[in-house]
Amino acid sequence: MKTQLILATAVFLYFASPVQTQEDNHAHAHHEIGGLGKVSFPTSCPASVQPAFERGIALLHSFWYDEAKAQFENILRKGARCSMAQWGVAMSLWHPLWDRPDAETLAKGRAALDAAADHGEKSPRESAYIAALAAFYKGKDRSDHESRAAAYARAMDEVHLQYPQDREAAVFYALALLGAEPRNDPGFATRKKAIAVLEKVYAEAPDHPGVAHYLIHSYDRPQLAAQGLAAARSYAKIAPAAPHALHMPSHIFNRVGLWQETIASNLASVAATRKSAMKHMGDASHQLHALDFLSYAYLQIGRESDAQKVLEEVKSLTGMEVEEMGYMLTELPARYALEMRQWSIAATLVPPPNSGAFPSATIYRARTIGAARSGDAAAARENLTKFEAFLDAGRKEHPHYPAKEKDAEFQEAVAWVEYVEGNVDQAVKDMRAAAAMEEKDGPAQLAIPAREMLADMLLEKNRFAEALTEYEGSLLVAPGRFDSLYGAAHAAELAGKQDQSTRYYAQLLKNCDGAPHSERAELKQARALIAKR
Structure with missing residues (x-):
């Protein structure tokens, strides 16, 4: 449920001229694409549209899909015979790290690839790219997203092997791997395969936007995140014109507890998104994703008043995507109440009118935990029943969502109900199991870890x-x-381990150094105890 971005570009005029192939140069010269990084993707298209095509590739690499699509369509609208522009349109329609295209989108992608097969001159390399993407759009089982994504990854592996000097083949292959990552992937085997491909290209082309971007996604697990800091600190510099490039580093900063850097990244992303939207150059809804990360980071450093301001700001926004707003208007108040341990408030939250199944589930999960931690067993059990019902309704709309027994957040709520009902041993056992389940991949971004709840x-x-x-x-x-x-x-x-206590209190105060006016009781206690020692 994360949004993509839009960026406007200059119009490159097409002059009727003979096709000038640049295929022989695909391994080398990378071109600076104003504020979007450096890419090199030679094609058999007319030389006059090559800058526009490479701009489209750079936009793809920063997940600016709508504007990438517009860029490729503009090439075609100018009359250029450029099959790879049709391929670019099809690439823009599928968002492999978060999207499962519906039947209408799949049909549009197939139509673009059919046009690519019939449109203009093509080299064997370009035909290989088109055929690889067709493995996704034209797979035998169009209803099985995982199979089609895996087929595309295998096909891009072949393109990468066939053209080992083509950096774009390597980078798109790595993205295909991430898009086909199995739900249960022991040892992060798929991610590590993508990392190996990307790190090699990163050493050769450190200004390539896709390399830094996809490395961040690859390392976006607690067990791997520290290794992604170099990519995180470079991506925003590589593609400063892309709001998504300004946000993405916070996926790593957030994982390693660099809250100030998370905040700076997302403030920059929000500002860039709004600047683009004012010029009718982008989707203003992208700022919601950055505001989501911003709210969470503020709560980790005692800036709860700023987190509240984020919620009020979100409420004031207009023209946003409905699904994204539904998420934000339930997630932010639920997160605030749970993170601030305002159990009675959490227990009485109400979904906004017309909330969908999953946003409503978010509220009833918070109500379940809030009631349990307030000592109200009957209310906790009642809210758990409603939470489960909304999850079941959401799964009908999104069948790929995990079943209840594999949903750590649901199991956490169950454990809290068991706890308040007096079945403490079972609650501890089930919360420990939820923590183990969650830690196979690592807690989701912006989540309260199950192991923290177990400790509570x-x-x-x-x-x-x-x-x-x-x-x-x-x-x-x-x-x-x-x-x-x-x-x-x-x-x-309380365990009599004063040295450890002092160390953790000191770390908490250091993290919250920018929040001297916070009224959180925990910080007052920490300051008082540190002052005595």
Whole structure:
């Protein structure tokens, strides 16, 4: 449920001239594409449209799909005989890291590839690109997204092997791998394969936008994130004109607890999105994704008033995508109440009118946890039933969504209901299982880790040493989280481990150094205890 971006470009005029092939140069000269990085994708299209085509490729690499599509369509509208522009249109229609194209989109993609097969002169290399993408759009089982995505990845592997000097083949192959990543992929085998391909190109072409971008996505797991810092710190510099390039580094910064850098990235992305939208150059809805990350980061460093301002700002926005707004208007208040441990408020949240199934599920999950942590077992059980019903309704619309037994967030809610009903041993067992399930891939971005919740349970039951162990485990998968740092400090203090307590309190205060006016009781306690030691 994440949005793509739009960027306007200059119009490149097509003059009726003989086709000038540039195929022999595809391994080398990379061209600066104003504010979008450097790419080189020689084609058999007329030389007059080559700059426009490469701009379209650069836009693709920053997931600016609507504007990339417009760029390729403009080439065709000018009358250029350019089969690869049709391929570019088909590439722009599928968003492999978050999208499952519907029947209408698949039909448009097939039509573009049919036109590419019949449109203008093509080299064997270009035909290979077109055929590879056809493996996705024209797969035997059009209803099986995973099979078609995997078929495309295999086909791009062949293109990469056939043209080893073609960096674009390598980069698009790596993206295809990420788009075909199995739901359960032991040891991140698919990601590591993509990383190996991308790191090689990154060493040769450090200004390529797709390389840095896809490395960030590849490393976007707690176990891998620290290795992605170099790409994260370069991508925004490579493609500063793309709002998505300004946001994406925060996927790594967020994973490693660099909250100030997360905030800076997303403020820049919001500003860039609004600037583009004012010029009718982009989709203003992209700012919602950046605001989502911004809200979470503020809550980790004691800037809760700024997190509240983000919510109020979102409420004031108009013309946004309906699905994105539905997510934001439920996720932000639910997150705020749970992160701030305002259990009674969480227990009484209400979905906005006309909320869809999944946004409503977000609210009833928060209500379940809020009621449980307020000690209201009956309300917790009732809200869990409604949470489950909305999840079931959402799965009918999105059949690929995980089943309840494989949904860590649902299992967390179940464990809290068990806890408040007095079945503490079962609650601890189930929360531990939810943590283990979650940590196979790592907690989702912007989530409260199950292991932190497990630690909370143990702390409430005066099992201080066990709680400390679990808070420290939570910090391994979600470094720098406010509640895990405070929990570890408090648990260590109660367990008589003063050195550890001091270290965690000091880290919490350091993280929150920019929030001296926060009224959070945890920070007041930390300041008082550190002052005494």
